Amino acid sequence: MxxxxxxxxxxxxxxxxxxxxxxxxxxxxxxxxxxxxxxxxxxxxxxxxxxxxxxxxxxxxxxxxxxxxxxxxxxxxxxxxxxxxxxxxxxxxxxxxxxxxxxxxxxxxxxxxxxxxxxxxxxxxxxxxxxxxxxxxxxxxxxxxxxxxxxxxxxxxxxxxxxxxxxxEKLIGFNLLPEVFTMNDLQNMYETILDKKLLRTNFQRKMLSLGILERLDKKMTGAANKAPYLYRFVGKESNV
Amino acid sequence: MxxxxxxxxxxxxxxxxxxxxxxxxxxxxxxxxxxxxxxxxxxxxxxxxxxxxxxxxxxxxxxxxxxxxxxxxxxxxxxxxxxxxxxxxxxxxxxxxxxxxxxxxxxxxxxxxxxxxxxxxxxxxxxxxxxxxxxxxxxxxxxxxxxxxxxxxxxxxxxxxxxxxxxxEKLIGFNLLPEVFTMNDLQNMYETILDKKLLRTNFQRKMLSLGILERLDKKMTGAANKAPYLYRFVGKESNV
DNA sequence: CCAAAAGTGTTACTATTACACCCATGC
DNA sequence: GCATGGGTGTAATAGTAACACTTTTGG
CATH class of the missing domain: 3.90.79.10 (Nucleoside Triphosphate Pyrophosphohydrolase)
Structure with missing residues (x-):
């Protein structure tokens, strides 16, 4: 067969x-x-x-x-x-x-x-x-x-x-990003996939409130602005 | 093959x-x-x-x-x-x-x-x-x-x-009920499937606010209480 | 009139939205 | 200092939850 x-x-x-x-x-x-x-x-x-x-x-x-x-x-x-x-x-x-x-x-x-x-x-x-x-x-x-x-x-x-x-629903988006990322990276991914703009400030709060992001060192970009924190996804395994 | x-x-x-x-x-x-x-x-x-x-x-x-x-x-x-x-x-x-x-x-x-x-x-x-x-x-x-x-x-x-x-999400529950049903029937179905109690008054409002229920005549049950309305599911076809 | 169940109204709470404000960084 | 982008606070709004109240039915 x-x-x-x-x-x-x-x-x-x-x-x-x-x-x-x-x-x-x-x-x-x-x-x-x-x-x-x-x-x-x-x-x-x-x-x-x-x-x-x-x-x-x-x-x-x-x-x-x-x-x-x-x-x-x-x-x-x-x-x-x-x-x-x-x-x-x-x-x-x-x-x-x-x-x-x-x-x-x-x-x-x-x-x-x-x-x-x-x-x-x-x-x-x-x-x-x-x-x-x-x-x-x-x-x-x-x-x-x-x-x-x-x-x-x-x-x-x-x-x-x-x-x-x-x-x-399943917090699966993190699988599309590298190990560490900025809040801006995360928001860009969400906005692109959902094809709509999100409010930066509220997006940040919502993501942090989920309790699945670990804040790491700041990322010194060399750009003329405040350095963003880097984050890492923690909590439930990203796979499965 | x-x-x-x-x-x-x-x-x-x-x-x-x-x-x-x-x-x-x-x-x-x-x-x-x-x-x-x-x-x-x-x-x-x-x-x-x-x-x-x-x-x-x-x-x-x-x-x-x-x-x-x-x-x-x-x-x-x-x-x-x-x-x-x-x-x-x-x-x-x-x-x-x-x-x-x-x-x-x-x-x-x-x-x-x-x-x-x-x-x-x-x-x-x-x-x-x-x-x-x-x-x-x-x-x-x-x-x-x-x-x-x-x-x-x-x-x-x-x-x-x-x-x-x-x-x-998909309002599929109606497929489990007969053509016409009371709000109580509907609530019992939801409570049974979700395995939790819902507040009668709020459930009614929520269902009616979806705009998919047509209110029909009252159902005279012969019971010693107010007769409930019968409802019918309308709107998007229940199938597909 | 009373018990039981249906239907409506009102308030409190919570989550979301919108925006103002402050902070750090390199030029 | 200042332009730029990152981070926090707070008021307005919408949605949900909780419960009081009114209505209808048959005995």
Whole structure:
């Protein structure tokens, strides 16, 4: 019942796709793969090994694309519409990427469900790496994302909605920042993700009142203004 | 790549399990199947036909067990741990239910993921119906649910958490009530699901302020007290 | 008229919003 | 000193919680 490919046993008809969020230069970004010899873009994905739990598979896929381990991630939806993938497109894709002509009974030509995970990573630590089907793995600003293959645009949309919804609820935003950050960094991230301005003074109070920020030394920037404190996220583990 | 069973083509290695909530006698209940010739209980489930979208499959499964169509339902999680099912238990189960001895390469003996849906239905309209593996399909009070097979207890737990979380957020509770109901009915449902008392007067104001309740005629109960108004949920469709 | 349950009004409290003010830093 | 951005205080507002009061029904 499993699918032998590239030396491993994978679960048939199921893939995992990961919407990987990063934050840099006051922009929310996601990682996208560009398939070789095409201008088609997709969210990074992969398959599930017989030996893996779902989340382990997702972590492996994320590590392969970013070099990071122990990433914050969350299931957000299963995409399973009957015709969510376009097999003609898939054939062209594999032809371009691999030079192979997929036969109609190739396992990739069957119906696939995809479990959507979104991941939040520290942009500065990630090392985006293409897979064997793609010639680039790059960051794209969330508000200028081109059309993606299959239903991947809908995936990104739903992932972003979920991120927005849970940003305060689960205090997950810290996973997008480096170990230490200023209150201004934090506010910029919130404003960018929620796409609205927040009042600086109230934002500060609210964040501090949560009791999850540790105030460290001041950051001497060399700029002609008061030096801001640096903060670190403490309390409940940032992962899980 | 698909699995021929009972005359249909089903997607391999994937099932759908439905936590079906109902509300009656001030109790939140779920529907459970009792497998033939055993005392094992499970949440109703099924497989996905090649021709079906995910949600269509879930709706079909729900209709088979309740007789209802167009049910409010929502994906809540994918259960995919490697060893979430116990194959020895499955063998005993099929032996008891069907009299068959599953061979190790039977498709049911492979790893299965299960997409969890929760559904909210009108208790008074449902007609619980067992499937061919079970001799009963019955309501169980949510707070006295026996141990279920596989990871079904965890499914129920997660479904209930999700329901609680979204009860106000998405105004989904109305799907558990008949077409018309009193404010008291509504409050009892909220109190039962959230497992806490609410202030009657404030609850009323809050619900009315949402602008989604239409006040109908009074309900003459014959009781020695003021007759309550009946209400009906209006506004955004209760389904979807 | 009374008990019981439904519906409305009023006050106190708390969280959020908005903005004024003060503090530190490098030129 | 002063321009700039960081940090704190405080009043106004909105939302929630708590409870008193009035209304309706059948006995």
């Amino acid at each position: 499993s699918t032998k490919t590239r030396g491993y046993d994978y679960l048939p008809g199921i893939s995992i796709d990961c919407v990987i969020f990063g934050f840099h230069d006051n922009q929310l970004k996601i990682l996208l793969l560009n398939f070789k010899n095409t201008d088609w873009l997709a969210v990074p994905g992969g398959f599930i090994k017989e030996s893996e739990n779902l989340e382990e598979a997702a972590q492996r896929i994320l590590e392969e694309r970013t070099g990071l381990t122990n990433i914050y991630l969350e299931q957000f939806y299963v995409f399973g519409d009957r015709d969510r993938r376009d097999n003609e497109m898939l054939k062209s894709l594999m032809k371009a990427v691999d030079g192979v002509e997929l036969s109609p009974d190739h396992y990739l030509m069957t119906r696939f469900l995809s479990i959507g995970y979104y991941a939040l990573i520290d942009f500065t630590k990630a090392n985006p790496t293409p897979d064997y089907t793609s010639d680039s793995c790059q960051w794209y600003d969330i508000d200028t994302i081109p059309t993606l293959i299959y239903d991947h645009s809908a995936m990104v949309k739903k992932a972003l909605e979920t991120l927005r919804f849970f940003l305060d | 698909s699995t021929k069973t009972r005359g249909y083509d089903y997607l391999p290695g994937i099932s759908i399990d439905c936590v079906i909530f109902g509300f009656h006698d001030n109790q939140l209940k779920i529907l459970l199947l009792n497998f033939k010739n055993t005392d094992w209980l499970a949440v109703p489930g099924g497989f996905i036909k090649e021709s079906e979208n995910l949600e269509e499959a879930a709706q079909r499964i729900l209709e088979e067990r309740t007789g209802l169509t167009n049910i409010y339902l929502e994906q809540f999680y994918v259960f995919g741990d490697r060893d979430r099912r116990d194959n020895e238990m499955l063998k005993s189960l099929m032996k008891a239910v069907d009299g068959v001895e599953l061979s190790p390469d039977h498709y049911l003996m492979t790893r299965f993921l299960s997409i969890g849906y929760y559904a909210l239905i009108d208790f008074t309209k449902a007609n619980p119906t067992p499937d061919y593996t079970s001799d009963s399909c019955q309501w169980y009070d949510i707070d006295t649910i026996p141990t279920l097979i596989y990871d079904h207890s965890a499914m129920v737990k997660k479904a209930l958490e999700t329901l609680r979380f979204f009860l106000d």
